[in-house]
Amino acid sequence: MSFLREVDLPATFGPFAFFQKNLGFVPNLFRAQTLLPRVIEAEARIAGALLLKESALSRTQKECILLVVAAARQNTYCVMAHLRILLSLGMEEERAEALMSDPHRAGLPGADVALLDFALTLGLRPTRIGREDVEALRRAGFGDEQILEAVLMTGLAKFLCTLSTGLGVVPEFEPGRLRSRSGAAAPGAGPPDIGARGAPEHEKSGPYLRAADPSPDPFPPFIFFRERFGFIPNIFRAQTLRPDVLDAEAEAVGSILLTDDVLTRQRKEYILLVVSAANLNTYCVAVHCEMLRALGVPEETSDQVAVDHRHAGLSAADTALLDMALKLDRQPAEFRARDLEGLLRHGFTEEQALEAVVMTALTGFLNTLQMGLGTEPDFAPRRVFGAEAPTRASTASAAVEDADAGLVARAREGDTKAFEDLIRRHQRRVYRTLMVITGSLEEAKDGLFETFLQAYRQIDTFQGRTLFSVWLTRLAIGEGLRRLGRRNEAESLDDPAPDEGEFRPRQIQAWVDDPETIYSKAQIQALVEGEIMKLPARYRVVLALRDIERLSTEEAAAILDLGTARLRTRLSRGRLMLREALASHFSSGRKERGA
Amino acid sequence: MISCAEVLAELSSLLDDQVPAGLRSDLEAHIAGCRTCTVLYDSMRKTLTIVTEARTFDLPEDLSERMAQRILARVRGGPARPPS
Numbered sequence: 001m002s003f004l005r006e007v008d009l010p011a012t013f014g015p016f017a018f019f020q021k022n023l024g025f026v027p028n029l030f031r032a033q034t035l036l037p038r039v040i041e042a043e044a045r046i047a048g049a050l051l052l053k054e055s056a057l058s059r060t061q062k063e064c065i066l067l068v069v070a071a072a073r074q075n076t077y078c079v080m081a082h083l084r085i086l087l088s089l090g091m092e093e094e095r096a097e098a099l100m101s102d103p104h105r106a107g108l109p110g111a112d113v114a115l116l117d118f119a120l121t122l123g124l125r126p127t128r129i130g131r132e133d134v135e136a137l138r139r140a141g142f143g144d145e146q147i148l149e150a151v152l153m154t155g156l157a158k159f160l161c162t163l164s165t166g167l168g169v170v171p172e173f174e175p176g177r178l179r180s181r182s183g184a185a186a187p188g189a190g191p192p193d194i195g196a197r198g199a200p201e202h203e204k205s206g207p208y209l210r211a212a213d214p215s216p217d218p219f220p221p222f223i224f225f226r227e228r229f230g231f232i233p234n235i236f237r238a239q240t241l242r243p244d245v246l247d248a249e250a251e252a253v254g255s256i257l258l259t260d261d262v263l264t265r266q267r268k269e270y271i272l273l274v275v276s277a278a279n280l281n282t283y284c285v286a287v288h289c290e291m292l293r294a295l296g297v298p299e300e301t302s303d304q305v306a307v308d309h310r311h312a313g314l315s316a317a318d319t320a321l322l323d324m325a326l327k328l329d330r331q332p333a334e335f336r337a338r339d340l341e342g343l344l345r346h347g348f349t350e351e352q353a354l355e356a357v358v359m360t361a362l363t364g365f366l367n368t369l370q371m372g373l374g375t376e377p378d379f380a381p382r383r384v385f386g387a388e389a390p391t392r393a394s395t396a397s398a399a400v401e402d403a404d405a406g407l408v409a410r411a412r413e414g415d416t417k418a419f420e421d422l423i424r425r426h427q428r429r430v431y432r433t434l435m436v437i438t439g440s441l442e443e444a445k446d447g448l449f450e451t452f453l454q455a456y457r458q459i460d461t462f463q464g465r466t467l468f469s470v471w472l473t474r475l476a477i478g479e480g481l482r483r484l485g486r487r488n489e490a491e492s493l494d495d496p497a498p499d500e501g502e503f504r505p506r507q508i509q510a511w512v513d514d515p516e517t518i519y520s521k522a523q524i525q526a527l528v529e530g531e532i533m534k535l536p537a538r539y540r541v542v543l544a545l546r547d548i549e550r551l552s553t554e555e556a557a558a559i560l561d562l563g564t565a566r567l568r569t570r571l572s573r574g575r576l577m578l579r580e581a582l583a584s585h586f587s588s589g590r591k592e593r594g595a
Numbered sequence: 596m597i598s599c600a601e602v603l604a605e606l607s608s609l610l611d612d613q614v615p616a617g618l619r620s621d622l623e624a625h626i627a628g629c630r631t632c633t634v635l636y637d638s639m640r641k642t643l644t645i646v647t648e649a650r651t652f653d654l655p656e657d658l659s660e661r662m663a664q665r666i667l668a669r670v671r672g673g674p675a676r677p678p679s
């Protein structure tokens with residue numbers, strides 16, 4: 001059973017009949033989405049246009065791409081499905097299994113091996129794709145239409161993998177059929193030479209493929225995009241070699257992104273934005289910042305959301321939504337039912353959770369497409385993701401790429417412009433951490449300065465074992481704690497407070513449902529800041545680490561050198577005290593005030 | 596039977612989902628039937644929401660610009676970093 005509820009659809013439901021006819025079965029992947037039939041319809045059209053008709057690549061070539069990318073991403077569901085389809089197309093079992101471990105050793109013609117190498121690079125390390133990868137395919141004898149299809153199939157593979165992970169789809173058949181291969185269990189499975197490649201030179205100037213000029217007759221997908229977006233995104237212009245695919249994509253965009261009845265358009269654009277930023281996709285980030293601007297979201301906000309949605313002033317529900325999308329896209333191997341259930345606890349319906357998963361998958365599809373096609377941004381990007389630093393051996397099966405890696409690499413070489421970008425990305429978070437820990441504006445300002453200086457001086461020691469942002473946050477916390485310790489505080493962080501007995505709440509009147517009925521956002525902000533600052537340091541610090549920086553209990557306890565039990569006790573008390581202080585403002589006994 | 600004092604002690608962990616399933620259902624059952632604990636649970640949940648939602652301690656634009664320039668001036672003009 002997949003993570004979300006399934007509902008019965010009428011026997012005449014088009015897509016199911018379509019799959020039954022073309023695949024011989026209705027994949028569980030689509031059954032898992034019956035809460036939103038329009039999504040299945042859009043996907044069926046894409047599958048139809050991409051996969052199930054005669055086109056420039058053979059059906060077998062296409063299924064091979066889907067299989068090897070799924071295997072490299074260790075997605076059991078997709079591997080089983082594509083394996084089954086390949087066998088039904090006549091491939092021998094041994095060859096299909098060899099394909100999954102190493103396409104170089106499956107006895108395929110050289111051209112097909114080149115095709116699969118391309119798909120694996122694009123599917124696993126998209127930021128490394130450059131013009132020369134496309135040239136390699138041309139040298140292997142592939143034409144532009146075939147190359148376009150290869151890019152589309154890789155995008156589709158990513159889409160199907162993300163979808164099946166997010167929905168927790170169970171394979172239709174026993175996985176036991178396969179002999180276990182040591183290669184599949186090892187992290188980072190794939191052609192051995194991918195890790196050894198350096199970053200491509202980024203002489204990006206325009207898309208890699210020639211795009212046929214659309215006929216002068218009105219081209220429906222372009223009319224659609226112009227009407228709904230006000231312009232035709234380059235990513236679609238680049239696919240005019242396959243107008244039928246453009247048609248299907250336009251419909252998918254229309255029914256998944258441009259609807260407002262389940263998730264709002266704005267929320268879906270946020271998903272597109274943060275996942276694209278995490279994938280270092282300059283093009284997509286620029287487009288979706290622009291879309292958000294058209295929806296009324298200021299540029300600074302979308303910028304901050306892209307860099308760090310946790311510190312962009314978003315609601316808890318929106319933050320949870322984006323946490324889910326990022327985890328699904330970046331750490332699929334760790335995605336579990338509770339990650340989706342977390343959304344339900346924040347008040348999302350199952351339909352919304354489903355749409356969020358589909359949106360995340362669609363983002364992966366579009367990101368992959370854009371990287372493979374090499375299209376230029378439609379708008380001047382506010383943020384350009386540079387060439388990434390060479391990756392160290394990854395211990396995670398789907399390596400989490402650090403969005404700061406490129407800048408860090410350049411800063412290490414003394415590129416102060418790159419360091420400036422790092423400052424701008426992270427100074428808000430560092431400042432906030434220091435303010436809450438030190439409880440003093442002056443200390444926070446000086447601490448901000450010192451933290452970044454320290455970061456610059458020690459950047460050589462940053463190994464990349466954690467994200468740069470995490471490393472920097474720890475520097476900030478250390479700086480804050482040192483400053484706190486230095487001041488003549490009557491209390492120390494270590495000793496228990498003299499009255500560390502039971503805290504008895506006195507304010508037990510119910511709160512209003514929505515504080516914004518009594519106060520403006522700015523007033524609420526000032527109130528909360530004021531009350532946090534009044535808390536004794538020992539509680540303020542724990543609140544800072546757990547509730548503002550969102551570190552785990554274990555991490556926070558390690559940083560403060562406390563046992564986890566004591567940390568929990570302090571956190572509990574700090575939260576109760578803050579609640580108490582805010583209660584006098586937010587309890588429903590208060591008279592209404594003008595905002 | 597769970598007492599109000601026990602609920603109070605576990606409230607924070609309950610909101611973090613760090614309570615074992617059996618205890619969780621006991622706590623939720625008590626809260627459902629106790630007005631005071633309902634208010635405490637609800638208002639603590641709202642407190643956490645407000646803390647994460649309000650743009651607290653937002654770095655003012657002019658300050659952020661000045662800070663960035665100050666840091667860069669030191670980084671650029673200061674003594675060369677020791678070679679690694």
